[in-house]
Amino acid sequence: MxxxxxxxxxxxxPFLWVFLVLTPLEILLVDLLVPWFWLRAVLLVFGLLSGLLLGWMLWMLYKFKHEIDDEHLWLxxxxxxxxxxPLAAIESVTQGMTSWSLNKTRSVVDGTLVLEISNSTNVSVRLNEPQEIDLGRRGVHExxxxxxxxxxxxxxxxxxxx
Structure with a gap:
C-alpha cells in the first residue's frame, strides 16, 4: 500500500498566509509612524521574528501531515x-462533522482523543483495544x-x- x-x-x-503577507506592511507602517529609531529597531526585530514564525508554522503544517502506512495511522x-x-487496533471508522469547544489542538474527553482544527473534527476512529496517549503535562490517558x-x-x- x-x-x-x-x-x-x-x-x-489562509489566515496564516494573510498574516504573513500583512507582516511586511506592518513593518513599513511602523517605520513610517514611529519617530524614535530605537523603538523602530525593536519593532522591526519583532516583525521579522513574527514573519519567520508564521513561515515556519506554514511549512510545518505542510510537511507533517497525517499518514497511513502498512501498519500505522500517524496523527x-x-x-x-x-x-x-496500529491499524490492527482500529475497529471502525466513520465520517461526520463534530463540533467541539475545547480550544486545544489535543484533548482527551471521556476516553476519546480529540484532535480538533477550528473546533471541529470530521473523522471518528473506534479502537478495539485501549491505546495509551501521552498529553505531556496533562498526563497519559487511555x-x-x-x-x-x-x-x-x-x-x-x-x-x-x-
Whole structure:
C-alpha cells in the first residue's frame, strides 16, 4: 500500500498566509509612524521574528501531515505532537462533522482523543483495544476512540477501511 499523506490545515492556512503577507506592511507602517529609531529597531526585530514564525508554522503544517502506512495511522499537528495508532487496533471508522469547544489542538474527553482544527473534527476512529496517549503535562490517558480533522475525510475513511 505504501505511505499515504492527508493534510489537516486547509482551514487555518489562509489566515496564516494573510498574516504573513500583512507582516511586511506592518513593518513599513511602523517605520513610517514611529519617530524614535530605537523603538523602530525593536519593532522591526519583532516583525521579522513574527514573519519567520508564521513561515515556519506554514511549512510545518505542510510537511507533517497525517499518514497511513502498512501498519500505522500517524496523527500529527506540525511538530507539536505525533501519535502512532496500529491499524490492527482500529475497529471502525466513520465520517461526520463534530463540533467541539475545547480550544486545544489535543484533548482527551471521556476516553476519546480529540484532535480538533477550528473546533471541529470530521473523522471518528473506534479502537478495539485501549491505546495509551501521552498529553505531556496533562498526563497519559487511555483512549478507545479518536476524533480528528482531515482535509479529505472521504479518502481517509476509504484508506483506513482497506
Amino acid at each position: 505504501g505511505v499515504r499523506s492527508f493534510g489537516y490545515s486547509a482551514q487555518v492556512r 500529527r499537528y506540525a511538530r507539536e505532537f505525533e501519535y502512532r495508532i 483512549v478507545t476512540k479518536i476524533e480528528f480533522w482531515t482535509d479529505s475525510p472521504d479518502e481517509m475513511v476509504r484508506a483506513l477501511r482497506k
